[in-house]
Amino acid sequence: MITRTVFALIIINKAGGLIYNRTFHEGGLNKISTNDYLVLAGTFHGVHAITARLNPLKFPATNRSSTSSTGPLTRPELPSGLEVLESENFRMQCFTTLTGIKFLLFTDTTQANVDLTMRRVYDMYTDYVMKNPFYQLEMPVRCDMFDRKLGSYIREINNR
């Protein structure tokens, strides 16, 4: 019925706590209680940690021989862990920042350019949350400006 929609966004801090949870489209996903969202965040955090350990380390000497000669990069790339989870009705994409914050974006299965959307969401997070003097690290995100900008950006995508 409805295609190309961003359903919801969840942000998980580095300890696995839920710090932001917002639904953009009514009727896309079933409603679950706040407690269930907390469980979802914690569970996903655990699964992500385990899958990251499954992933073998890539060493620059073997895998990135000539292409990475631009900089003195010697540290192996961190294993990324679970990135995409798909069901019949939705697709969940996870993006982990270098500091360990996880953004989970729930979209329709046919949604295109989720990477780009994720990137913009991350940009907004760095602007309107990290540059806000009243935000405390690792605590729930309560920033009007972030809510407003995120809301209008996602609305633009969903109405396209």
Added chain:
Amino acid sequence: MAHLGPSKAASSKEQAGLRYPSNGKTIYHRPLNRSKTAELSQASFAYLFSEMVSYAQRRVTGIQELEKRLNLQGHPIGLKLLDLLLIREPPRSQTRPLTIIALLHFIKINLWTHLFGRQADRLEKSSNPDTPDEYMIIDNEPLVNAYISVPREMSQLNCAAFVAGIVEGVCDGAMFPARVTAHTVGGKEEGEMWPGKTVFLVKFQSEVLEREALIGKG
């Protein structure tokens, strides 16, 4: 004294000791930032300002005290900017503003353009007959508040108190002693065009208005 400024500066050129470049341009005429557009990174400023607010916040008990501290951080900047901006004016308009309207125009145009790259959005005089000493400078989205969301329990606070301090410094330096405060007027209803709209309320002291009335008569 500021009103002796321009003539003094001109005559000191002949005095020995200080050397002036032949085109008359001193270090004060050019910005330190020599890039083409003289722009600064807004992100670096946002982080710096964010830290200034947290720094002020750690040492206060109430919102008023916090605004007072931000105001005090801005005040010396205003005092110095008045001198700097005047010296950069062409010699014939190098006098400090002498009337309230001239001063407010100087703030709205010169000061705002220097600090934020655009003019302030509006100037208004209080329509209330009981407060003829109050003027308002209106900025639809203050640059300092670009990334700041004030929590609900502190809704009285507007971090543009720092800019209010700069404006107060300019007024004080120009011999128009005033109290300047920043107030949020936007954001009350959903879907508003300027949710961060801020009014800088300039309340001049009584002697300023007295003098203004005398000048008007003469």
